[in-house]
Amino acid sequence: MKILIRGGRLIDPANSIDSVHDLLLQDGRVAAIDPAEAAADVTIDAAGKVVCPGFIDIHMHEDPVLEDGTIDNDLETAIQNTMLRMGVTTAVAGNCGEVKYHPADYLDLVDKQGTAVNIAMMAGHEYFRVKSGCTDKYGPATEAQKAQMAAELEECLLRGCLGISYGIRYVPGLDRDELLQTAAGCRVTGGVLAAHIRDDAEAVFAAAEEFIDIGRTLSLPMEISHIGSMAGFGQMERFLRQVDHCKAEGLKIGCDCYPYDAFSTDLGSTTYDDGWRDRYGCGYDVVELCEGKYKGQRCTKEIFDEVRRDFPACKTICYVMMQEEVDLAFRHPGVMLGSDGTLSSGQGHPRAAGAFPRLIARYAKKGVISLYEAVNKMTAMPANHLGLSRKGRLNVGADADVVIFDPETIEDRATFAEPLLAPKGIDYVIVNGKIAARDGSIVCRNAGKSVRKI
Numbered sequence: 503m504k505i506l507i508r509g510g511r512l513i514d515p516a517n518s519i520d521s522v523h524d525l526l527l528q529d530g531r532v533a534a535i536d537p538a539e540a541a542a543d544v545t546i547d548a549a550g551k552v553v554c555p556g557f558i559d560i561h562m563h564e565d566p567v568l569e570d571g572t573i574d575n576d577l578e579t580a581i582q583n584t585m586l587r588m589g590v591t592t593a594v595a596g597n598c599g600e601v602k603y604h605p606a607d608y609l610d611l612v613d614k615q616g617t618a619v620n621i622a623m624m625a626g627h628e629y630f631r632v633k634s635g636c637t638d639k640y641g642p643a644t645e646a647q648k649a650q651m652a653a654e655l656e657e658c659l660l661r662g663c664l665g666i667s668y669g670i671r672y673v674p675g676l677d678r679d680e681l682l683q684t685a686a687g688c689r690v691t692g693g694v695l696a697a698h699i700r701d702d703a704e705a706v707f708a709a710a711e712e713f714i715d716i717g718r719t720l721s722l723p724m725e726i727s728h729i730g731s732m733a734g735f736g737q738m739e740r741f742l743r744q745v746d747h748c749k750a751e752g753l754k755i756g757c758d759c760y761p762y763d764a765f766s767t768d769l770g771s772t773t774y775d776d777g778w779r780d781r782y783g784c785g786y787d788v789v790e791l792c793e794g795k796y797k798g799q800r801c802t803k804e805i806f807d808e809v810r811r812d813f814p815a816c817k818t819i820c821y822v823m824m825q826e827e828v829d830l831a832f833r834h835p836g837v838m839l840g841s842d843g844t845l846s847s848g849q850g851h852p853r854a855a856g857a858f859p860r861l862i863a864r865y866a867k868k869g870v871i872s873l874y875e876a877v878n879k880m881t882a883m884p885a886n887h888l889g890l891s892r893k894g895r896l897n898v899g900a901d902a903d904v905v906i907f908d909p910e911t912i913e914d915r916a917t918f919a920e921p922l923l924a925p926k927g928i929d930y931v932i933v934n935g936k937i938a939a940r941d942g943s944i945v946c947r948n949a950g951k952s953v954r955k956i
């Protein structure tokens with residue numbers, strides 16, 4: 503199968519390209535740039551459009567497996583399909599320590615069934631903590647439990663997971679010794695340590711230092727997750743300085759962020775443990791419930807207490823971050839885009855269906871950052887940070903994951919009221935050399951494969 507994409511503006515920051523070229527895809531790879539021969543099975547006229555590497559979502563969550571052991575592939579509501587419609591061709595799932603399924607087995611399932619986008623996995627620490635028998639998230643693990651976790655996490659890395667993710671915020675009993683012991687598996691493969699760090703707002707600086715100390719001690723690359731919801735309350739400038747200071751030491755630290763001023767988490771999570779309103783300086787009404795009988799409503803103390811007790815898994819949206827702080831994050835050259843996408847039965851935060859086009863619409867189109875820089879944050883930066891040599895780039899031999907969009911009309915449409923709405927302005931999404939989405943509609947739901955680092 504040969505696809506020739508003619509006359510588009512090729513933006514490929516990994517190869518420092520931003521100019522008009524023809525691109526030939528063949529058998530799942532980039533075969534040529536400006537080929538001499540024009541023959542192809544499919545020719546796409548991309549004049550006036552941007553042609554760039556498929557977007558890489560370095561921070562996605564879901565690994566949805568149904569009771570019959572297959573991956574949930576619902577056309578409208580499954581997250582890999584909302585990802586595909588917004589131009590993502592590779593999503594890294596299993597972040598914040600949370601996986602629902604054994605992450606290496608999930609990669610095998612992806613290859614067996616095929617998914618809409620390529621899937622890479624982080625090995626989620628909390629899953630293995632619970633599996634080891636340590637079920638008290640506020641308490642420490644025993645030596646035997648730590649040894650079991652370390653062995654199972656290392657096995658995940660040897661089977662292709664890109665790194666280990668932690669939700670330190672969600673497991674307050676996780677201490678330095680447990681972090682060091684369980685993270686050591688990454689040293690075998692050079693995997694990345696990713697973390698939703700222990701605390702946010704004014705406590706974010708100490709929380710970042712705690713995590714960075716682990717990467718420094720083990721000489722491993724790190725990823726600090728969704729920094730907008732960690733430092734987006736007036737701490738962003740100092741937080742970015744803190745990270746830059748550590749990078750100047752030679753540490754490899756990535757930061758990701760999503761372009762919204764509200765975060766999303768379960769009502770039962772530790773984020774809402776006592777003291778949360780003081781931390782954010784807010785009332786109960788900043789929390790909107792996404793599911794159940796109060797769906798779409800803001801909380802009162804009574805509703806908050808009732809749902810936290812009776813339906814702790816209820817997804818919430820919390821409207822507390824400052825937009826100018828999120829803007830500050832994206833203007834920083836070291837911050838990439840991660841959707842932090844989660845969906846539960848098709849409900850949740852619009853970032854799962856809109857984060858990537860929103861970065862272009864809200865930042866590049868308005869001149870806050872250049873289009874080239876926006877593409878960089880969605881392609882080359884995550885690929886390089888994760889050590890993926892054939893993703894996030896379009897040189898000859900790279901995987902044929904491509905997005906073609908109209909730089910004038912591209913826009914996210916997903917909202918908090920309608921979180922699944924497909925964006926507009928994305929003409930084609932090509933996954934492993936197959937046209938997978940066209941004009942916002944999915945035409946192939948199984949072109950994706952597992953992405954492993956072994």
Ligand SMILES: [Zn+2]
Nearest residue numbers: 598698727728
């Ligand atoms: Zn998180």
